[in-house]
Amino acid sequence: xxxxxxxxxxxLWGAATASYQIEGSWNKHGKGESIWDRFVHTPGNIxxxxxxxxxxxxxxxxxxxxxLMKRIGLQAYRFSVSWPRILPAGRGKVNQKGLDFYSRLVxxxxxxxxxxxxxxxxxxxxxxxxxxxxxTVRSTAEAFADYANVVSRALGDRVRSWITxxxxxxxxxxxxxxxxxxxxxxxxxKATRVAHHLLLSHGQAVPVIRRxxxxxxxxxxxxxxxxxxxxxxxxxxxxxxxxxxKWFRWFADPLYGRGYPSDITxxxxxxxxxxNGFDFVQAGDMDVVAAPTxxxxxxxxxxxxxxxxxxxxxxxxxxxxPKTPEYWTEMGWENYPEGLTGxxxxxxxxxxxxxxxxxxxxxxxxxxxxxxxxVPDELRINYLRxxxxxxxxxxxxxxxxxxxxxxSLLDNFEWSFGYSQRFGIVWVDYETQKxxxxxxxxxxxxVIKKNGF
Ligand code: FCB
Numbered sequence: 001x002x003x004x005x006x007x008x009x010x011x012l013w014g015a016a017t018a019s020y021q022i023e024g025s026w027n028k029h030g031k032g033e034s035i036w037d038r039f040v041h042t043p044g045n046i047x048x049x050x051x052x053x054x055x056x057x058x059x060x061x062x063x064x065x066x067x068l069m070k071r072i073g074l075q076a077y078r079f080s081v082s083w084p085r086i087l088p089a090g091r092g093k094v095n096q097k098g099l100d101f102y103s104r105l106v107x108x109x110x111x112x113x114x115x116x117x118x119x120x121x122x123x124x125x126x127x128x129x130x131x132x133x134x135x136t137v138r139s140t141a142e143a144f145a146d147y148a149n150v151v152s153r154a155l156g157d158r159v160r161s162w163i164t165x166x167x168x169x170x171x172x173x174x175x176x177x178x179x180x181x182x183x184x185x186x187x188x189x190k191a192t193r194v195a196h197h198l199l200l201s202h203g204q205a206v207p208v209i210r211r212x213x214x215x216x217x218x219x220x221x222x223x224x225x226x227x228x229x230x231x232x233x234x235x236x237x238x239x240x241x242x243x244x245x246k247w248f249r250w251f252a253d254p255l256y257g258r259g260y261p262s263d264i265t266x267x268x269x270x271x272x273x274x275x276n277g278f279d280f281v282q283a284g285d286m287d288v289v290a291a292p293t294x295x296x297x298x299x300x301x302x303x304x305x306x307x308x309x310x311x312x313x314x315x316x317x318x319x320x321x322p323k324t325p326e327y328w329t330e331m332g333w334e335n336y337p338e339g340l341t342g343x344x345x346x347x348x349x350x351x352x353x354x355x356x357x358x359x360x361x362x363x364x365x366x367x368x369x370x371x372x373x374x375v376p377d378e379l380r381i382n383y384l385r386x387x388x389x390x391x392x393x394x395x396x397x398x399x400x401x402x403x404x405x406x407x408s409l410l411d412n413f414e415w416s417f418g419y420s421q422r423f424g425i426v427w428v429d430y431e432t433q434k435x436x437x438x439x440x441x442x443x444x445x446x447v448i449k450k451n452g453f
Pocket of ligand 1: 166167170360407414
C-alpha cells in the first residue's frame with residue numbers, strides 16, 4: 001500500500017438509505033399510499049415484480065439497525081422521510097404515528113452518537129398528490145413546503161442537517177420522461193415542468209427549514225456522473241454536453257443563480273420538451289430556486305462515455321475498462337474513481353458551494369455469505385478504497401469536502417431492479433431479515449476509526 005491517507009479532522013463518515021427502499025410497512029399505522037406503492041403493485045414495472053411492501057422491515061427493526069451502525073462506528077446516517085407516512089393525503093392532516101417513528105429514530109441515533117441527516121424527498125410522493133397532477137402542477141411544490149414545515153417543526157430541534165431533494169434529475173427524467181420510475185410517465189414536456197417544480201419546492205422549503213431548525217445546515221443532493229466523449233469529434237462532444245446538461249447543469253445552474261442553461265433549452269425545445277416555452281416559470285421563481293444553501297450533496301457512482309452513432313464520426317479513442325468485476329459493478333456501471341476527483345473539483349471550482357458532501361457512492365456486488373457466515377466482498381472494498389483515495393485528492397486540491405455517505409448501509413430494494421442488486425455494506429437475508437456485516441463494513445469501520453487508511 002502506498003502512503004497513508006488521512007482525512008481532515010471532523011470529516012464525517014456515514015452511510016445512506018432511503019425510506020421506500022428499506023422501511024416496508026407500506027400501509028401500516030396510517031401511512032398513505034405513495035407513487036412507488038402504486039408503481040410496484042402494477043405488474044411488469046419491476047424486475048421479478050418485487051415490491052417494497054416489506055423490504056428490510058426497517059420500520060420495525062430500526063433499533064437493530066442503529067445497533068449495526070454502532071458496530072460499524074458510523075458517525076452520521078442519512079435517511080429519508082416518507083412523505084405519505086407523515087401526510088397520508090399529501091397535505092392537511094398529520095399522521096402522528098408517522099412523525100413519532102422518525103422522532104424515535106432520531107433520538108436513537110443521537111443516543112448512539114450518530115448525526116442524523118434527513119432527506120425530505122427520496123421519490124415517494126403521496127399518490128393523492130399524483131392524482132392531482134403530481135410534480136407537473138405547481139400546487140405540489142407548495143404542498144412540499146408545508147410538508148417540510150411539519151417535519152422540520154417536529155424534528156428541527158434535534159436534526160441539524162437537512163437535504164430537501166435527492167436527485168431531482170432522476171425523479172424528473174426517469175419518472176416522467178422515461179417511465180422507468182414511478183409514476184411511470186413518458187413525456188418530456190411533463191418532465192421539464194416537473195424539474196421546475198422540484199427546484200421551486202426546494203427553494204421554497206429552504207427558508208421554512210431554517211426558521212424551524214435554527215443553526216441547521218440545509219442543502220440539496222444532485223446526481224453527477226463523469227461525462228466524457230469517446231473521441232474529440234464534434235458529434236461525441238455534442239452528445240456529452242447534452243447529456244451532462246440534461247442530467248446536471250439543468251439543475252445545478254438554476255440552484256446557483258445562473259438560470260436554465262441556454263444550450264439545453266434549445267435541445268429540449270427541438271425535442272418538443274418545452275412546447276410552450278417556460279410558461280411554468282413565474283416571476284421571481286428563479287430567485288426562489290437560487291436560495292442560498294450551506295452545502296451541496298453529490299451522488300457519484302460512475303463515468304459515462306459518450307459515443308455518437310453519426311455515420312461520419314471520428315474513430316473512438318477513449319475506451320472503457322475491460323469487462324471484469326473489478327472494473328464493472330453488477331449494475332453495469334464502470335468503476336471509475338478518477339471521476340470522483342473530477343466531479344468534486346468541477347462542482348466546487350465552477351459553482352462555489354460553501355461545502356460539499358458525497359451523499360452517495362458505492363457498488364453493487366452480490367457476493368453472498370460463505371460457509372463461515374462471512375461476506376468476503378473484496379470487490380466492494382476495492383471500489384471504496386479507490387474512491388476514498390480519489391476524494392482525498394480533491395480535498396488536497398482545495399475542495400471543502402465535509403463528509404462521505406456510502407450507499408448503502410443495507411442491501412435493499414433497488415427501484416426497478418428490485419432485490420437483484422445489492423449495494424449494502426450489510427448483507428440482508430430477505431427471508432429471515434437477518435443482517436450480516438460484510439467484510440466491507442468491517443474494513444470501513446477501520447477507516448472511520450483511523451480517519452483514513
Ligand atoms: C441513486 C439513488 C439511490 C440508489 C442508488 C444506487 O440514484 O439515489 O436510491 O438507488 O442510486
